[in-house]
Amino acid sequence: xxxxxxxxxxxxLVLVAIIALAGGAVMxxxxxxxxxxxxxxxxxxxxxxxxxGVRSGMMQLSAANPPLLDSGDLHPGAAQSDSMxxxxxxxxxxxxxxxxxxxxxARDYEIESTGSSAQGARRVLVQGVTRLEPLSVxxx
Amino acid sequence: MNCRPxxxxxxxxxxxxxxxxxxxxxxxxxxxIPACLAGAPVPMVVRIGEPTPRRAxxxxxxxxxxxxxxxxxxxxLWSASSRPPSTQQFDAMHAQxxxxxxxxxxxGDGIHDRIYAGDLAGRLWxxxxxxxxxxxxxxxxxxxADLSSGALRGFIxxxxxSLPAGGPxxxxxxxxxxxxxxxxxxxxxxxxxxxxDRHPFETWTQQRYERWRPLRESDxxxxxxxxxxxxxxxxxxxxxxTGASDFLSPTLTVSGHATLVxxxxxxxxxxxxxxxxxxxxxDLDTGAARRNAAAEEGGPARLSLLMKAGDSFSLLRNGxxxxxxxxxxxxxxxxVDLSPRSTWWRREDAD
Numbered sequence: 001x002x003x004x005x006x007x008x009x010x011x012x013l014v015l016v017a018i019i020a021l022a023g024g025a026v027m028x029x030x031x032x033x034x035x036x037x038x039x040x041x042x043x044x045x046x047x048x049x050x051x052x053g054v055r056s057g058m059m060q061l062s063a064a065n066p067p068l069l070d071s072g073d074l075h076p077g078a079a080q081s082d083s084m085x086x087x088x089x090x091x092x093x094x095x096x097x098x099x100x101x102x103x104x105x106a107r108d109y110e111i112e113s114t115g116s117s118a119q120g121a122r123r124v125l126v127q128g129v130t131r132l133e134p135l136s137v138x139x140x
Numbered sequence: 141m142n143c144r145p146x147x148x149x150x151x152x153x154x155x156x157x158x159x160x161x162x163x164x165x166x167x168x169x170x171x172x173i174p175a176c177l178a179g180a181p182v183p184m185v186v187r188i189g190e191p192t193p194r195r196a197x198x199x200x201x202x203x204x205x206x207x208x209x210x211x212x213x214x215x216x217l218w219s220a221s222s223r224p225p226s227t228q229q230f231d232a233m234h235a236q237x238x239x240x241x242x243x244x245x246x247x248g249d250g251i252h253d254r255i256y257a258g259d260l261a262g263r264l265w266x267x268x269x270x271x272x273x274x275x276x277x278x279x280x281x282x283x284x285a286d287l288s289s290g291a292l293r294g295f296i297x298x299x300x301x302s303l304p305a306g307g308p309x310x311x312x313x314x315x316x317x318x319x320x321x322x323x324x325x326x327x328x329x330x331x332x333x334x335x336x337d338r339h340p341f342e343t344w345t346q347q348r349y350e351r352w353r354p355l356r357e358s359d360x361x362x363x364x365x366x367x368x369x370x371x372x373x374x375x376x377x378x379x380x381x382t383g384a385s386d387f388l389s390p391t392l393t394v395s396g397h398a399t400l401v402x403x404x405x406x407x408x409x410x411x412x413x414x415x416x417x418x419x420x421x422x423d424l425d426t427g428a429a430r431r432n433a434a435a436e437e438g439g440p441a442r443l444s445l446l447m448k449a450g451d452s453f454s455l456l457r458n459g460x461x462x463x464x465x466x467x468x469x470x471x472x473x474x475x476v477d478l479s480p481r482s483t484w485w486r487r488e489d490a491d
Contacts, residue, residue: 058480058482061480062459062460062478062479062480063459063460092248093248094247094248095244095246095248095302095303096303097302097303097304097305097306098302098303098304098305098306098393098394098395098396099302099393099394099395099476100300100301100302100391100392100393100394101242101244101301101302101303101314102242102243102244102245102301103392103455104476105245105248107248108483109480112488122489123487123489124487124488124489125485125486125487125488126485126486126487126488127482127484127485128482128483128484128485129480129481129482129483130480130481130483131478131480131481132476132477132478133478134455134457134462134476134478
């Protein structure tokens, strides 16, 4: 009788250990998945900020002349942890095909947009752009 | 100096033009070109015998025919004529230059590398500028196209130079659009030329210029009428007659279409510089006039207006659009879309 109860206790202990291990594994999976989801969400927010920055850079190149070369940190959304920074780097100038030389020039730009969010999430997009610029014909 | 067939014509052009510009206000009523067309100096950036670039003005004249002066001090930096005391001598430079001057920065470094200049004898000159060389060696050049044909017509408006539309071509060439104007009181049959420089980015030595055989009208394809379309390949370019209409203003090329102004010499208003003119637009590749989509018959898009002779098109920027203006008149055919265009993309922190 004693032998049988000892055997049952052993099995119970093994069962409890297995359940505990399984529970721990599930908990670990859940926590890991949650962490992954949070990180992914933050990275997506950072990516969204970076894409917004690229659009902002394009708008600047469409409108302003000369464009602002460094926007500094901007917080376009409600969350203070979300930010973007847009840097415009003028590149080479060349003659645009199909346009009068001396009246127009085509200038290449790099729009570097950095989107950031909480927990150090960060995405950097670099967009190459060429812009047609009319040249002044007034004397220097 | 070598004697050549164009010499007498060149001398005649100089004398006529000098007299013309000197007495233009009094002669405006008999149809002569007003003095306001003598040509304003053209701003440029040069490096002549020194390591740093300098702002300068390029101007045409009688003696010397071409000169570069310091933009701030007006001190002469370089000059060219057929004989001393100019800084450089070019044997064929026996005619005067007026306002037909176009310096070009070929490599986008802010310093001008090339000059195209039309003289009053109807010849187009091409000069390569050698940065940092002393004034005596600064330019190599010569006649690129000799279109004089003995008539008293020459180039007053600056040439319009553009790469062909539709992206980089290999080999590339320059389309050089320019029209003639009479240089005396008698009416002449003017021409509009589109020449092709097949060596746009080559820097030529003086020996290379001396070997170059200038383009002539016989090398070009003649269109049956202004605005007609090319029916055959024109490797060196094409031209058409434009009657008595003078080209006094520079052409403006936008998206491969050249918008140009034909001034009516019989409609000079008073002694000023007001002339009646027609604005037209052509496709530089084919010479075909742009059609007016709004008109029922779809005829050439032409616009008549009164303008100051020699006025050039200006661009009024409003955001990513620039409206093309000639004086106070909006010319829709040369409006420009200045929107930036995406070329490439990369993600720097890719997983």
